[in-house]
Amino acid sequence: MEALGRREPELYGTITAAELDAYLIGQHPGDELDIRYTNVEGEAISWIYQADLGDHDGLVMNPAGFLHEGIALRDCLKTITMPYVEVHMTNIEKRGFRSATASVADTMVAGLGAHAYVLGLAALRTILNR
Amino acid sequence: MEALGRREPELYGTITAAELDAYLIGQHPGDELDIRYTNVEGEAISWIYQADLGDHDGLVMNPAGFLHEGIALRDCLKTITMPYVEVHMTNIEKRGFRSATASVADTMVAGLGAHAYVLGLAALRTILNR
Amino acid sequence: MEALGRREPELYGTITAAELDAYLIGQHPGDELDIRYTNVEGEAISWIYQADLGDHDGLVMNPAGFLHEGIALRDCLKTITMPYVEVHMTNIEKRGFRSATASVADTMVAGLGAHAYVLGLAALRTILNR
Amino acid sequence: MEALGRREPELYGTITAAELDAYLIGQHPGDELDIRYTNVEGEAISWIYQADLGDHDGLVMNPAGFLHEGIALRDCLKTITMPYVEVHMTNIEKRGFRSATASVADTMVAGLGAHAYVLGLAALRTILNR
Amino acid sequence: MEALGRREPELYGTITAAELDAYLIGQHPGDELDIRYTNVEGEAISWIYQADLGDHDGLVMNPAGFLHEGIALRDCLKTITMPYVEVHMTNIEKRGFRSATASVADTMVAGLGAHAYVLGLAALRTILNR
Amino acid sequence: MEALGRREPELYGTITAAELDAYLIGQHPGDELDIRYTNVEGEAISWIYQADLGDHDGLVMNPAGFLHEGIALRDCLKTITMPYVEVHMTNIEKRGFRSATASVADTMVAGLGAHAYVLGLAALRTILNR
Amino acid sequence: MEALGRREPELYGTITAAELDAYLIGQHPGDELDIRYTNVEGEAISWIYQADLGDHDGLVMNPAGFLHEGIALRDCLKTITMPYVEVHMTNIEKRGFRSATASVADTMVAGLGAHAYVLGLAALRTILNR
Amino acid sequence: MEALGRREPELYGTITAAELDAYLIGQHPGDELDIRYTNVEGEAISWIYQADLGDHDGLVMNPAGFLHEGIALRDCLKTITMPYVEVHMTNIEKRGFRSATASVADTMVAGLGAHAYVLGLAALRTILNR
Amino acid sequence: MEALGRREPELYGTITAAELDAYLIGQHPGDELDIRYTNVEGEAISWIYQADLGDHDGLVMNPAGFLHEGIALRDCLKTITMPYVEVHMTNIEKRGFRSATASVADTMVAGLGAHAYVLGLAALRTILNR
């Protein structure tokens, strides 16, 4: 599983990226989490294609800054075969944003801060268990 | 806690409203769930005001058909003090819809079918535990 | 058959609601007409769901004031299985209106005053005879 | 009476234009039907002006492909004195279309396939009998 | 006279609905005030039609949450014969809102808190004295 | 107090500007009314700045023709410290207009003809008495 | 010179097309006027191309019903080398219309009824004399 | 007659304002031309109101720079009783402009450079002779 | 094969329509080319329907001036069974145009002047060989 782009500053004030990584890995002892960060949309696209062609089972992603104009990212997500769960640490509707990639997600969770990743992984687990 | 308006036909094919009620109540043995249905927006508004002035701790609601034009419902939700978690049984973005009430929710979960209520209740529990 | 919401004032000047009811019933001796009025959109939705789950064969409705914003009503009409014929006593296009529910009707008749209900019932009869 | 432009392919699969002509003429033994076809909007306009200045009593027309951009046709229909009933063999709202000429019709019927012409002629007869 | 829907929370902090009712009745010793509340738009429409057909002389209404989408309410107000004065306890333009029903009012007063009802009644009295 | 720009022709048919001035002054014996007219937006802006820096207590203004595009006037009104009550002799919403300056008013009164100035002054008096 | 499409009904009430033709020809004894009518946009285009390639000196045209959607006509007018004067018998701005072909005219005259053709010919004469 | 605001630079290269004034006066020996210039919209409005209340017979005006946003000017022109002919020295449609005041003109002439004033005066003469 | 409407003036400067016809016929010795021109959209529609019902194998068309508003043409092209290749002698996107008929083409070639027809025929050949 990949969890890309958790760059939101609200997060880094209370929990570091490393702490979040450790927390998520600890919550999922039997699963193998492949966690990645990037500010380059095309790099994210390449990673997702490789993961989908490889042996990853699903994708939990916070599109962060790509939510505004990430149409190429959306095209990529539309063509992959593994399930995609989109998470946002804030309720983006409350901030007046609309995610360009949400329309191709299987499930979306928005809000709850860093806990959104926990719910996102739970949602992915639910999808994979079906 | 209230869970209003679960009228989506995708649901009723596989699980009846009564079964969902029973399932959710079974999942939350220590909590008292107050489950209601209505097709009248003003009735939902009145229930929510009463619940907020009463001793309810939070609201999990699927706005269903009110998502299109429920501006009065949104005004109501903006003024209540208990947390509000919005759930949709489908990813509404995938269907091209935008929820009029999402902008005043604390957290939104969209997708996973009837399981969205389970995640919504988990999200509300997380908020109440803070 | 139901015929809801014939609240237009143009009508009531020349023919009362009771007279129209009597006239329509007289025109259809072998059919059972279930005629209802309401100003509450949610109430109309509940009636239509009950009629569709019950033994009604079709719906002839003048959405009247709901034509402007009746998106929840449209969602309801989209999911019922009985045919729906929409009638308007005036040509709503001439008045600059567009019906929110017309896109889910099987047939639409607009104009001719109270006679629109007669044509609407004839259209429904045609559909049921196929 | 004129009935122009019945070019819709849904029709031609089950009933030919000649058969429809014969059927409509058979349904109206006492009336004289003047049935015409054209793909040229200006030609339709010329026919309608001539019919209105001549001794035709009314117009039943399916604007077909002219519904999208037929503003010149609409200007023509706005100035004639005989009544105009617009028919569409499908519910055009369901297909996402809006008729440019509907706003100047006395009555509109949309849906029921070729049977829409029958209802359209009935509507014109109702108007002429007033 | 009716005064519907004074649900604004700014009011309830300093003056209760009951106090406002008593205050308005005290200010108008010779007039009979018929004060009503509802969250259901269709119910407001039914009340207004009944009042207009009955012996009420005018309507002072705060459309509150119906200001956003109350097109059916506007249609109702357009057809009544008694004068209608619209009041808002805040200057709705300052909050970026536009009232769907204002275009059919005889007079509009916006601002001054609960005092807006006092000015609204004064405006109605002025209209009735003409 | 200033009352600028009462140029509406509906007024001048029944009551002259001089008569209205005399009437308003007579209605407010203890107050000093400073009444001005102009067709030049920049001149109105200069007057308002001077009045606000001087010893005027408030502003009642009918923006008249400036309502359409008076953005510079709105900027001026946003920065003054005295209260501003906007009056219109007609319900501008009924005429399809929207006032560019209404969003910075403390209170707005629209309708009642020349009587709107009387209500506007009453509203200003209410604000000043708080 | 060509003068196409004078089909406006306001005209035909007071002056027939033949009378207008005779009047314009009488007003211009030394000029040869080539006057044509059509309801078919493509026919007008063909005539204009032929006139421009032939020995016509200029074009005075009332686009009439083509003003709404005559983009192909506009393309044609953009490529001809003779001057083009557009005339309308009414002030089309007052009727809320905008001419699709006006942007490629050398001069536009709108208003004055049939007299607009006289002014249009005068304008063309002015252009040709330069 | 007034002819306000001929400020266009295309003109001043070949003919000065004084020369144009002299030319127009020379062309109209029996008429009294009252020619005025201003860059202040409110000043133009005051002049037009005075001329209309005085003994002027009509108005020929080039709104020049006011064409973009002259809504207050348009309101003024809508209420005067003398005829108004709008002139533009260029075809404003060709430059992509739309005149805010054209909708209240009796006739519009656009193009021909300074000669537009000559045609505008001819149009006014035609209107006054009716 | 048909190739309609090559009316673009850029072409006629360097190669006449007859020369182009000859060139295309020479390039395709084994194929029978049916080349037609028209300025009337309805005529093009009639030709295309006849060709599709007849024994033509495909259509290469430059919609030329119909590209702006040719919605009726688009409806026609949507219902034919032979493949349709759209050609433009210029890159219409560079000129800010969008073709109304492009969305129903199998392939589009835009640019290269008269050579676009050569590529268009090559594309049609590729489609027919599949």
Place this chain on the structure above:
Amino acid sequence: MEALGRREPELYGTITAAELDAYLIGQHPGDELDIRYTNVEGEAISWIYQADLGDHDGLVMNPAGFLHEGIALRDCLKTITMPYVEVHMTNIEKRGFRSATASVADTMVAGLGAHAYVLGLAALRTILNR
């Protein structure tokens, strides 16, 4: 050089208009500064035309309140021959504004408070030295 319209209230709190004038004059010992203020757009236009026809070398202007709707001012600035530098004491983009006159400036400086005038004069000096 002219510097018109520095009316922003943020400025007058810390530095008076007179102090700013003195400061700017002191910073440019060898230059002659012609500093003017007005709230009337037409007056600014007249001043700029006179300065451009006179012996001024350039214009530094803060359009202030004219930035919203100053289209006539923009037309004026487009026709002058001296360079124009636009200054704003705040970053107008941050406040959500867009300057109607910026598109005809040679250079724009926005931000830095009163210091923006200093940078604006430096920019003008750079342009004049080329």
Place this chain on the structure above:
Amino acid sequence: MEALGRREPELYGTITAAELDAYLIGQHPGDELDIRYTNVEGEAISWIYQADLGDHDGLVMNPAGFLHEGIALRDCLKTITMPYVEVHMTNIEKRGFRSATASVADTMVAGLGAHAYVLGLAALRTILNR
């Protein structure tokens, strides 16, 4: 020649990227093809600038996912001196897309699957031979 970004999944099902490369190279024995792939828009921009400054003769590119928002790519293509042919393996108009880069192409080919590259190279050859 460069041919960037052939990432479309429709292609990879029937022909691999390597096979397409080999095929294109085989079709153009005398030409040197420089074929590149990237998901990063800025990388494509850098490659194109280098190719244009180097000794490449032209560019055939499928902008793929960049077609939606590739404005920076469009700016780059606008400034290069070598010809640019845009290819799409599907008719993008049929899919409701509009290419942001098409407006700066010399020629566009859309449709025919992988064969679009063959036509694109033929178009580039035609341009280079002029």
Place this chain on the structure above:
Amino acid sequence: MEALGRREPELYGTITAAELDAYLIGQHPGDELDIRYTNVEGEAISWIYQADLGDHDGLVMNPAGFLHEGIALRDCLKTITMPYVEVHMTNIEKRGFRSATASVADTMVAGLGAHAYVLGLAALRTILNR
């Protein structure tokens, strides 16, 4: 201080990037300039975050091609603590562009060619000296 993305071709004709670097460094003997170029938006974002977390005092940036769609860049600039001065070598308003990042700048300078960087650095120096 960073100065990213000076890729505009107008510049490279008269002054190379290396010359501009040398010139700016020479103008600021006591300051340390960190000058960088990139065509990849995500790379610019990473550099800016690192500079802001490091010991850089401010940012002068020409967003160049990112001005169109650089929303992710804007999000990054909104969260940094060092001041940001945006420069453009041309007046982007004159070219019809609007900068997506300008709304989060402290100051903007647009125009003067390469000299814009000089003014931008002066503006940053002014901000840092406060």
